[in-house]
Amino acid sequence: FVSLCHGVIQNDEEVFEQLVRRLGISIDWSLLYTTIGERAQRASQLAFLRNLARGEAYQQDAPTLYDIDERTVVAQAEMEDRDVPGAYHKLTFHRSDGQGDLTIDTTRPELLASCVAMVAHPNDPRYQSLFGSTVRTPLFEVEVPVLAHHLADPDKGTGIAMICTFGDTTDVTWWRELNLPSRALIGFDGRMAADTPPWIVSPAGEAAYSQLAGLAPKQAQRKIVELLTESGEMIGEPRPVTHPVKFYERGSRPLEIVATRQWYIRNGGRDEALRNALLERGAHLRWHPAYMYNRYQNWVGGLNGDWLISRQRFFGVPIPLWYRLDDACNPLYDQILTPDPEQLPIDPSVACPEGFTDDQRGKPGGFIGDPDVMDTWATSSLTPQIAGGWVDDPDLFARVFPMDMRPQAHDIIRTWLFGSVVRSHHEHGCLPWFDAAISGWILDPDRKKMSKSKGNAVTPIDLLQDHGTDAVRYWAGSARAGVDTIVDEGQMKIGRKLATKLLNATKFVLGFGEPPAGATPAAALDLAMLARLAEVVDESTRALDEYDYARALERTETFFWWFCDDYVELVKGRAYGTQGEDAAHSARAALRQALDVVVRLFAPFLPFVTDEVWCWWHEGSVHSESWPDAATLATLGDVSLLAPVSEVLAAVRRAKTESKLSQRATVDEMVVEAPPAALAAVEATRSDLSEAGGIAEFTLRDGATLRTEVRLTPSSSGPTDVKTAQ
RNA sequence: GGGCGCAUAGCUCAGUUGGUUAGAGCACUGCCCUUACAAGGCAGGUGUCGGGGGUUCGAGUCCCUCUGCGCCCACCA
Numbered sequence: 001f002v003s004l005c006h007g008v009i010q011n012d013e014e015v016f017e018q019l020v021r022r023l024g025i026s027i028d029w030s031l032l033y034t035t036i037g038e039r040a041q042r043a044s045q046l047a048f049l050r051n052l053a054r055g056e057a058y059q060q061d062a063p064t065l066y067d068i069d070e071r072t073v074v075a076q077a078e079m080e081d082r083d084v085p086g087a088y089h090k091l092t093f094h095r096s097d098g099q100g101d102l103t104i105d106t107t108r109p110e111l112l113a114s115c116v117a118m119v120a121h122p123n124d125p126r127y128q129s130l131f132g133s134t135v136r137t138p139l140f141e142v143e144v145p146v147l148a149h150h151l152a153d154p155d156k157g158t159g160i161a162m163i164c165t166f167g168d169t170t171d172v173t174w175w176r177e178l179n180l181p182s183r184a185l186i187g188f189d190g191r192m193a194a195d196t197p198p199w200i201v202s203p204a205g206e207a208a209y210s211q212l213a214g215l216a217p218k219q220a221q222r223k224i225v226e227l228l229t230e231s232g233e234m235i236g237e238p239r240p241v242t243h244p245v246k247f248y249e250r251g252s253r254p255l256e257i258v259a260t261r262q263w264y265i266r267n268g269g270r271d272e273a274l275r276n277a278l279l280e281r282g283a284h285l286r287w288h289p290a291y292m293y294n295r296y297q298n299w300v301g302g303l304n305g306d307w308l309i310s311r312q313r314f315f316g317v318p319i320p321l322w323y324r325l326d327d328a329c330n331p332l333y334d335q336i337l338t339p340d341p342e343q344l345p346i347d348p349s350v351a352c353p354e355g356f357t358d359d360q361r362g363k364p365g366g367f368i369g370d371p372d373v374m375d376t377w378a379t380s381s382l383t384p385q386i387a388g389g390w391v392d393d394p395d396l397f398a399r400v401f402p403m404d405m406r407p408q409a410h411d412i413i414r415t416w417l418f419g420s421v422v423r424s425h426h427e428h429g430c431l432p433w434f435d436a437a438i439s440g441w442i443l444d445p446d447r448k449k450m451s452k453s454k455g456n457a458v459t460p461i462d463l464l465q466d467h468g469t470d471a472v473r474y475w476a477g478s479a480r481a482g483v484d485t486i487v488d489e490g491q492m493k494i495g496r497k498l499a500t501k502l503l504n505a506t507k508f509v510l511g512f513g514e515p516p517a518g519a520t521p522a523a524a525l526d527l528a529m530l531a532r533l534a535e536v537v538d539e540s541t542r543a544l545d546e547y548d549y550a551r552a553l554e555r556t557e558t559f560f561w562w563f564c565d566d567y568v569e570l571v572k573g574r575a576y577g578t579q580g581e582d583a584a585h586s587a588r589a590a591l592r593q594a595l596d597v598v599v600r601l602f603a604p605f606l607p608f609v610t611d612e613v614w615c616w617w618h619e620g621s622v623h624s625e626s627w628p629d630a631a632t633l634a635t636l637g638d639v640s641l642l643a644p645v646s647e648v649l650a651a652v653r654r655a656k657t658e659s660k661l662s663q664r665a666t667v668d669e670m671v672v673e674a675p676p677a678a679l680a681a682v683e684a685t686r687s688d689l690s691e692a693g694g695i696a697e698f699t700l701r702d703g704a705t706l707r708t709e710v711r712l713t714p715s716s717s718g719p720t721d722v723k724t725a726q
Numbered sequence: 727g728g729g730c731g732c733a734u735a736g737c738u739c740a741g742u743u744g745g746u747u748a749g750a751g752c753a754c755u756g757c758c759c760u761u762a763c764a765a766g767g768c769a770g771g772u773g774u775c776g777g778g779g780g781u782u783c784g785a786g787u788c789c790c791u792c793u794g795c796g797c798c799c800a801c802c803a
Contacts, residue, residue, distance in 0.1 A: 081802070088803090106803060119803090151801065161803040170801045244802045294730050298799040302728095410798080447796085478739085483731085484796085488738065490752055501763070508762030539742095554740070558750080568762085576761090650769085657769040662758050 005315040009036060019461055024469050024607035026623060033386050035379050036317070041345035043386045044379040045320040047423060048309075049338055051265055052321075056426045057309075059333060061261040063165070063172045063182075064308065067248040068190025068216075068256050072312040074248045075375060076269070076305060077415045079255065082247050087238035088157065091228065093118065093135040096143060102135055103235060105157030107243065109228065110192075110220035111164035113140050113200065113209055116180045120160040122148035127160055137162075138233035139224070140205035147178055166257035168246075169304070186256050192220050217256070261333060263310040263319060263372070267422045269303035281421050285436050288547040289482040292410060292438045299414040307422065309378040316373030320346050322353045327364045337367060381419030384432040403433040410438050410482065437547055440484035447486060458487055470606040471495035477553045477605045498557065499609040502602065505564050506613040509591045512575045512584075519585035523574075524684040525645065526590035527637030529567050533559060533594055534630040535639065540601055541627065549604075556601040563594060566646050573691035583687075592617075597628040644678035645685050648708050652693040655710035667695040669711040673703030 268275030348369025360366030474495025
């Protein structure tokens with residue numbers, strides 16, 4: 001079985017690696033690790049042994065939530081509540097003093113044989129006289145005490161409940177706090193015990209139990225309802241309710257509670273000082289978005305026990321321990337044998353503890369390996385240590401730990417993130433990273449969470465094939481951090497357009513040829529464009545520093561479209577040389593400089609197209625280049641120049657469009673009226689505007705507001721039309 | 727029951743410490759073969775900023791409240 005698992009894993013790892021490579025994520029593949037690989041097992045087992053040595057890991061024999069299909073215990077973090085249909089059953093208990101009956105409501109009548117006591121609130125006036133007395137259970141005729149406990153809710157059911165071992169976690173609390181006996185009947189196979197338990201002694205009780213023996217919970221419930229109805233001890237019909245029940249998150253039947261010996265790691269669930277320390281750690285983590293800390297707080301504050309890490313599975317990282325056996329071959333769980341850390345990873349079912357030989361395995365006075373494996377999160381919670389070389393590369397570890405950032409989705413804050421904080425707190429006394437970047441889920445177009453079982457999942461590889469990696473990353477990069485995001489192939493198409501535009505724009509800019517060495521942007525428009533770009537670099541850098549990648553992308557994109565639509569169109573003619581050599585060199589230098597920066601700004605979002613165009617005029621990959629620095633751009637330019645110029649250009653285009661003319665059509669005359677500042681801007685770019693607009697006669701004059709008059713001659717014969725645009 | 731998020735154009739969303747007439751893309755419509763790009767370009771209409779109240783010279787933005795949607799957590803007889 002284990003070898004089959006390894007086969008599946010090997011295949012999956014290849015598929016995942018292909019996917020990650022295709023996504024263009026910059027991974028140093030020489031540092032690849034897998035959570036089931038040797039390095040991870042070594043780190044996982046070593047960390048556990050160190051937890052054990054410091055008392056942070058311990059074993060306990062206690063009632064535990066257990067999945068009867070998976071046949072394993074599960075941790076609180078892997079459970080979820082589901083609303084399922086159930087029914088209240090009103091049962092009659094008989095007072096031992098013969099003074100009448102007592103009725104209770106239960107949703108789990110099948111556990112009646114496991115009843116150990118009755119409980120009501122200490123202040124409930126209805127039951128004051130019964131506290132301290134005993135009652136007999138229906139069918140089984142077992143005497144159980146009537147007790148008081150503050151958790152009993154007078155408003156629920158009849159105000160008095162039967163305590164069974166174990167119907168729910170409240171039963172466990174009552175059982176523990178009221179020192180009750182254990183009468184568990186549901187076994188690891190999820191069925192009622194085959195033999196009549198010793199506490200059922202009456203012939204009628206034995207007869208009743210024999211009809212339940214070996215049944216699964218649901219079958220047992222149907223049967224006992226039959227029996228109770230026959231005996232007249234059930235009042236009325238079951239009353240249907242919908243109530244929340246605990247399930248294993250991947251399970252199909254409700255969890256049962258069984259008493260079993262398991263391993264735990266302290267996580268504050270039973271220790272207020274540790275809980276507060278971990279809350280404090282979480283508060284020091286920089287959360288992106290910040291409100292995700294609330295989920296951490298909710299989770300840590302709501303813990304009701306330590307972290308159960310042992311699992312009854314065959315494939316996983318083994319718990320690296322052995323136990324001595326007594327002369328009758330019973331394991332002595334307090335006589336733990338630990339391996340030499342140098343030998344890790346080990347499988348205790350194969351390896352022998354020091355001082356023993358394999359022929360002593362399972363023999364009287366010998367030893368036995370722990371049969372369980374660790375929860376997958378017990379290993380995943382150590383990924384910063386595994387990746388950072390905690391066990392095998394102390395030099396690397398010293399340099400990279402704590403790590404910068406944990407990227408993950410919000411649904412595993414309780415598992416991956418919290419578990420990692422717990423392990424780092426115990427082992428290193430610090431947070432494992434400085435920042436946590438929490439993403440949302442991808443939702444289908446109907447805003448439903450994607451899941452394989454619902455069949456609405458879109459695999460990333462299909463999207464990458466259909467739209468290209470850059471397009472998919474553009475869509476993903478436009479989504480705000482932490483927010484669930486709908487798959488939007490429309491956005492991907494826009495991303496693809498952007499990538500195509502970058503190819504075309506680069507081809508065009510490079511087509512002008514390289515300006516001579518030493519040529520620098522000098523024209524006012526060129527300097528203004530570069531000044532605007534400098535602002536974009538600043539803003540984009542600041543946004544990324546704050547993990548606001550969507551803003552960084554948006555700002556760069558907005559600039560780039562303006563750059564293509566307006567700036568390039570304005571300087572096109574000049575760059576071709578229509579205004580002389582010097583003017584051309586200024587434009588060409590500015591175009592190249594801007595493109596050089598823009599490509600680097602886009603590189604994290606559109607890794608493939610940026611790398612492609614970069615190599616058209618640079619050596620090496622854009623992804624090895626430094627991030628652009630606004631200070632290196634010409635800062636002499638006046639950004640305020642740009643708005644009036646773009647406005648005049650738009651007015652010309654509008655006039656041509658409204659006259660149903662080609663944008664190439666000649667403007668006979670244009671008059672721009674503007675206040676002094678705008679007028680100066682238009683004046684400074686007059687030659688570029690004239691060329692781009694095809695303007696024959698261009699007049700400027702003072703005015704209160706910017707106003708552009710455009711006179712056109714339609715290409716075909718027709719009346720002269722005067723368009724006025726604000 | 728406790729906590730959190732969201733609500734802005736038909737759709738998806740920007741809107742930064744309160745500050746001109748609230749923006750973008752998509753969709754829709756029209757025009758244009760234009761020597762980077764027709765798998766393209768240019769241009770155009772579109773709003774009770776969820777409701778109500780308050781603070782302020784000024785509120786999409788701050789405060790209170792209500793409504794709707796979504797998520798997390800909770801001891802579920």
